[in-house]
Amino acid sequence: MRVDKEKCKGCGLCQEVCPLEVINVVEGKANIEGECVECKACLRVCPHEALVPEAKEDHPKCEACPIMCRIPEGAYGACKRYLNEKGKIIRRGRVYTYEEIVKIIKYEKDPIIEEPIITGIGVGTTYPDFRPSPLIVSALKDGIEVITAVTEAPLSYSALNLKIDTDFYIGSEGKKVFVRKKGKRIIGHVCTEQYGSKIISIGGINILTSKDGLFAAKVMLELLQGKKVIMEVEDGPQLEICIGEAPVINGVKEELMRVGCGSATIGLFGLYMLKIADEVIVLDGHITGLFSEHPAAKYLGKERSGIYIKGEKSTEGRYFLPKGKGWGGTNIENPLEIISSVDVDKFKDGMTLLITETTGRKFAFYKFKNGKFEEEQPPPSVIQFLELLRQNCERSRVSAVFIGGIGGSARGGVTKNPIKLTNAVHEGKVTITIGGIKPFIFPGGGINFIVDVTKMKTDSIYMAPTPSFIIPIEYTMRKETFEEIGGHIEVVKKLEEVLNRNVD
Structure with a gap:
């Protein structure tokens, strides 16, 4: 990479993003003072077009990712994994066995306490906090005495995260989500989207304690009960949501979840694309792919077509387009709008474009005639390819995780010393389950968890109008751990005694 000193304004953006820290601003101008690998990070952020690519062909190309670094002798690539060792690109380091990693992270799994003896479903609640849990039960597992304490705990720190499988753009992070209940009621917000899905958070402590808190809590409960809820996104679409079913967006039912971004689709199906058209463009709100420019096409020996497309170029054949209501969640309403120019010396009359x-849901097939693209009925090979895309897409659905924080009575019912319980959970000495389902426990302080509600027994979560959500919680541990944390040992019952009294 070379710096055009006339254009450089010394803003320092290139210095900030250089992964190898070889750029420095000296006397108001950017200087490259080390082994540049041509990753082009600086080029992408420079507002003055002051960086000029200057690939050194004598440096071998790393092909481990789309960046394709040109790595000088003895230097690392932008990711700091691959090294040029005597002209050969190698991955430095070694492969670690699972046993080695377990020793490093110092985590010991205790299979004896992986599953609870009983669940907290239907057990009831003890309130105020210092009273022992409704049931603390002991039983022998492989000759070892194990204790499970169970309760239905009211958690005010509660939220429901909805995962909505769609490539439809529903709005940027932070946009409010509301329902119309005698007015517009704010119940949540749009979160960072995940691969193939949009995420919406419903509830959470700040919303549940707001003037719309009870409305948000009611929506959460309706969703947990399997009911359909109609909600709207600020400046965005109307959503019909029911956990376990396909989402309906602006009245249109989403059928398929995308197989991958545009680039991934090319990587997965490049062999098929090679045979069906002279160029393939995969429109996607994450990464739009241009087949003939993509490394997959080069690997297959395909020549670059003369088609150039709009968008911010990430790497070869991979482009970022603005989000929108168009094809693939982009702002492209008419598919031909994606094309910025055509080199007619390369893309000649009679050549084809898909x-x-x-998802293969929307598609258009064109033939280039007299300098223009004319849409035609796709041949059987293209139809078969599109069907292959659809077959590799999962069915769209709405799934959900419950996020909660275990506080007062949820711990006080187990022990007289709650900090010891918290520490034991993070040390792996106590296993927490939610209605028998093992959650993910957040690292750091406190006991905050995420659990997949689609795996839980239906109607095992209730709502109190404080508002809070009543969750079945189980704490399972060895008897000696229960004693060490100051557990309510005086109320422990044998499993047989509890089962004899258990009446449905």
Whole structure:
């Protein structure tokens, strides 16, 4: 990479993003003072077009990712994994066995306490906090005495995160989500989207304690009960949501979840694309792919077509487009709008172009005639390819995780010394389950968890209008751990005694 000193304003953006820290601003101008690998991070952020690519062909190319670094002798690539060792690109380091990693992280799994003896479903609640849990039960597992304390705990720190499988753009992070209940009621917000899915958070402590808190709590409960809820996104679409079913967005039912982004689709199906058209463009709100420019096409020996497309170029064949209501969640309403220019010396009359979404839901097939693209009925080979795309897409659905924080009575019912319980949970000496389902426990302080509600027994979560959500919680541990943390040993009952009294 070379710096054009006339254009450089010394803003320092290139210095901030250089992964190898070889750029420094000296006397108001950027200087490259080390082994540049041509990753082009600086090029992407420079507002003055002051960086000029200057690939050194004598440096071998790393092909481990789309960046394709040119790595000088003895230097690392931008990711700091791959090294040029005597002209050969190698991955430095070694492979670690699972046993080695277990020793490093110092985590010992205790299979004896992996599953609770009983669940907290239907057990009831003890309130105020210092009273022992409704049931603390002991039983022998492989000759070892194990104790499970169970309760239905009211958690005010509660939220429901909805995972909505769609490539439809529903709005940027932070946009409010509301329902219309005698007015517009704010119940949540749009979160960072995940691969193939949009995420919406419903509830949470700040919303549940707001003037709309009870409305949000009611929506959460309705969703947990399997009911359909109609909600709207600020400046965005109307959503019909029911956990376990396909989402309906602006009245249109989403059928398929994308197989991958536009680039991933090319990587997965490049062999098929090679045979069906002279160029394939995969429109996607994450990464739009241009087949003939993509490394997959080069690997297959395909020549670059003369088609150039709009968008911010990430790497070869991979482009970022603005989000929108168009194809694949982009702002492209008419598929031909994606094309910025055509080199007619390369893309000649009679050559073909397929533009598709990653799901194959929307597609258009064109033939280039007299300098223009004319849409035609796709041949059987293209139809078969689109069907292959669809077959590799999962069915769209709405799933949900419950996020909660275990506080007062949920711990006080187990022990007289709650900090010891918290520490024991993080040390792996106590296993927490939610209605028998093992959650993910957040690292750090406190006991905050995420659990997949689709795996839980239906109607095992209730709502109190404080508002809070009543969750079945189980704490399972060895008897000696229960004694060490100051557990309510005086109320422990044998499993047989509890089962004899258990009446449905």
